Amino acid sequence: MSVTIDITGLPHERIVFGPSPLAELGAALHALSEPGHHARLHGWVTSTSAGLKPELADRLHEADFLWRSARSDILLPARPRETLAEELDDLDTMPDEQYVDAALEISCASHYGSGAPSPLADTATRERVLDLAAARGPQQAAFVRRMLNDPPAVRGWIRRLLEDCDEAFFAETWRRVRVQLAADARHKTELLRRKGLAEAVAAVSSTVSLQETATGGRAVVVDKLTSGGTSAAGSGLTFLPTAFGWPHLLALYAPGWQPVVQYPVGSPEPSGGAPSVETVKLRLEAVAHPMRMRMCRSLSRGWYTTGELADTYGITAPEVSRHLAVMRKAGLLTTRRRGRYVLHQLDVTLVARLGSDFLEGVLR
Incomplete structure (x- = not known):
């Protein structure tokens, strides 16, 4: 599973x-x-929340x-600007249908990659949006209804809200983090130019890579617990x-939008990088089987041969070999040879990280 952005023929320029104040405000919110x-943001969240006026x-x-x-696409500008005001000005030029579709795509996630008629123009889509909003409570239902009935008024309300956030806490936060973000963007730009x-x-x-497509083109692939795709041809990335x-x-990667990737800087990835979603899936399946779970009790304590495990758990050596093969394919075992014996042991450090790897893959 992944999001694939086709960049075949796209020039590097x-x-x-680049850092975006609007995108960073969205991440902060x-x-x-x-x-x-x-x-990791506990201190900032606590102090900022405490300082907000009711x-x-x-x-x-x-x-x-x-x-x-999730993050509305209106908060991920494809043309990062120097100031929040400039990015909000750009947002103001967006047609109502596009703005409303992007703002409400969170409530219509099943249509995100394929597109759907605008709720401003299509009665069935409008009713579906209102029904999904109602499931999230009366407050969201009322807000969505106002947005559908009077898009310009709600757009102005959202802009004022973001401007008030800037005045209340974000301007100071942005002054602090923009240096780090600008330095990271320059570094990546220099890598692109030189290497x-x-x-x-x-x-x-x-978890992001450059790969060849089936047709011989190139694509940026983002490893995520979802599937989707788009093309950057004619726009950019x-x-x-x-x-x-x-x-x-x-x-x-919504249809009609220039693709955007927002990535964390200074992320605490384990040595060797974060495992792919497919790798996490293999590891969870490997330890979930009742017999393999029991075998882990021995393998976590020391080195064992196939014969020793067969004797301990009352199964045949071929059965043990099949279970070990599953665990080995998932990368959960270390193996060494002693004479004619092959010994196996559980990689305890990797298994200890499995929970956090799973959670990171889900949240990614």
Whole structure:
């Protein structure tokens, strides 16, 4: 599973690394609304939340579906600017249908990659959006209804909300983090210029790679627990660094939008990089089997041969070999030879990391 961005024929000058104040504000608002995802930001979240005026906190809660469970595409600009005001000005030029579709795509996730008629123009889509919003509570239902009935008014309300966040806490935060983000973007741009796109993409994250397509083209592939794809031909590809992102790695691939990847800087990836979603799946399946789970009890304590495990658990040596093969394919075993004997042991450090690897893959 992955998000694939076809970049066949795309010149390097159309691939941009740059910090975005609007995208960073969106990431910060997500951290405020979902602090459990961002333990490393506990101090910032606590102090910022405590400093919010009740009126602003209430307005943030009213609109938090734009950034809580996922990030609305309106918060991921393809053309990063120097200031939040400039990016909000760009957002103001967006047609109402595109703006509303992007703002509400979180409530219509099943149509994200394929597109759907605008709820401003299609009655069936409108009713579906309202029904999904109602399932999330009366507050979101009321907000979505207002957006559908009067898009310009709600767009103005959202802009004022973001401007008030800037005044209340984000301007100071942005002054602090923009230096780090700008330095990271310059580094990636220099890698792109000097060593090529593969090196630049690899530096973004171990879960992002440059691959050949089936037709002989090239694509940027983002390893995620979802499937989707788009093309950057005719538009470009933008990478936005964020200091508030980890463990999330966002990929905008909606039809009609320039693809955008927002990646965390300074993420605490394990040595060798974060495992792929497929690798995590193999490891979970390997340890979930009742017999293999029992065998792990022995293999976590020392080195065992196939015969010893067969004798301990009352199964045949071929059965043990099949179970060991599954665990070995998942990378959970270390093996060594002593004379004519082959001994196996569980990689305890890797297994101990499996829970966090799974959670990171889910949140990515």
